[in-house]
Amino acid sequence: MDLESLTRTSGEWLKATGPDSDIVMSSRIRLARNLAQFPFPSRADDSVRAEVDELLKTQLAKHPAGRKLNYIVVSGLELLDRQMLVERQLISREHSESHGQRGVGISDEENVSIMVNEEDHLRIQVLRSGFALDDCWQEINAIDDAIEADRTYAFSDRLGYLTACPTNCGTGIRVSVLMHLPGLVHTKEITKVFQALQKINLAVRGLYGEGSQAMGDFYQISNQVTLGKSEEQLIRTIKDVVPNIVSYERRVRQELVSKNRRGLHDQVSRAYGILKTARTISSEETMDLLSSVRLGINLGLIDDMEIPLINELFVHTQPAHLQKIRHEKLETVDRNVARADYIRQRLNERR
């Protein structure tokens, strides 16, 4: 897999296809797995880590469940390349910043990524555009089974799958959907959503996972509990709640339009205008403005722009992508200029 080519493409989760993709950007399931005969990565020395990496690299080369995976040696990448994989949600920030031999197997469409030697030996992730958790589950289940057919996972009859961190123990599953909720943010109704989700033990995070800020009105909703319930039950909880949030967001959007169409039209149109003309722009402002434009397109208030390009810009304007696109390391000030240049170019070429 040519990392340079990533700067010219979008990952699966940016395709803007799939059910409810105006609001649900992507669905994701990941499984945490460990090999029974090796210590967890945090307890393994360099030679054990290397052994695990080699073993699993070979394993992934067998196309689990018919999936061709490109294996990238993350420990051999430069910082910028690792950051780019983080920005594309193909590896975690922890996996990028960790040490020792480690890697990731990525499918061509970037809808499967399997980290080796992250917190656990294996972090299997399947992504889909839109609201499509069943598809994610079907595929990840097949991949997981295919690997388990050859390898013995660390498993306890009492606790289930054993993981480095107790919070993942049991099913080892994290089910999450990435939602774009500008209407609920704008009307401040989003706090009600948070409260409701907390009550049923669901976590809300920003675009880049734990600890990240909710930029661009994006929120990841995921399960916190992994123990004591089946995978199907955990998926069911998310599957049940997401349609409610989707219709809440849709209702709020329609209220915004009917109460103040002019004001909303003005806001999204100005956001588009600023993106097309700014000469320097921060990542945060970019996310906010792209969020407005995305809302504007979905409401039919902006008609000369398509969602996939906007989705792509959310990722391509991130620091590492920008620097890869420009083929140079850039400090914040220069990145802000490069970002504005890139956005102007991309938005104006479509006109």
Add this chain to the structure above:
Amino acid sequence: MDLESLTRTSGEWLKATGPDSDIVMSSRIRLARNLAQFPFPSRADDSVRAEVDELLKTQLAKHPAGRKLNYIVVSGLELLDRQMLVERQLISREHSESHGQRGVGISDEENVSIMVNEEDHLRIQVLRSGFALDDCWQEINAIDDAIEADRTYAFSDRLGYLTACPTNCGTGIRVSVLMHLPGLVHTKEITKVFQALQKINLAVRGLYGEGSQAMGDFYQISNQVTLGKSEEQLIRTIKDVVPNIVSYERRVRQELVSKNRRGLHDQVSRAYGILKTARTISSEETMDLLSSVRLGINLGLIDDMEIPLINELFVHTQPAHLQKIRHEKLETVDRNVARADYIRQRLNERR
């Protein structure tokens, strides 16, 4: 003169020609004169006002100093038409809101306007684009002489020309230049300019004269004293001080560019972007954004737009012009939408 046609043209002071017109929008001289045999308008009853109006209307029809003047019966105009003349600086707000028979003679190019029955019987005004007070003086002097050849002005050997308000007594002259000073406003150096001007008895006002706010970084600088000095001396004071302000503004602009070209480029470019995309916009914001765009064009930071159109928009986006252009009366909210529509249309048709 067809008032409707004014919505499709610019006045003399918007041409953006003439010396230093990047900073000096226009030069203006006006003379206050009264006919000796009639009481001042404020002391005249309706029949006397009517008599003065008829007399001077006939007088102006004689093409003073070869100047063809279109006589408009201001007292016969609807409010919107009167406001439009105010917005074009052809009549004063007071003349628009006054009562009784009154009018204004306007040259085709809108560089001469002579109000009849304003505060004084005659308020003769000559306008030029750019810094051109000598031209103004030459022309207004000739017009004044031509009228005085037929009519006896109220004049005292001790006090000079007599006027309704003592502050105009003596020469009856007001010399003013309209300056665009975004650099001095941006750096807050403008207060130093104000202080220096006050010390030499010069007044600073906003775009629409006494009591008006300094919108769009426009300032009118004019003499306060009219008595005890000759017209030439009063003109000389302004003529001497304006080049200093012009070079101060130029210096500050260059400093802004050299210190933070990117930031300035970003600011003017975004202003342009917002004007091209906003769906509702107030008059104040319009003036501020147009001011930034005007600065950007003059500094070569915006290269696909010309100053005359920007100058024109300063006037055409004023409330009365907008309503005349749309052929309907509009409340503030609807005017803001109409203004945004008009600006988008005008700016995008040039692309």
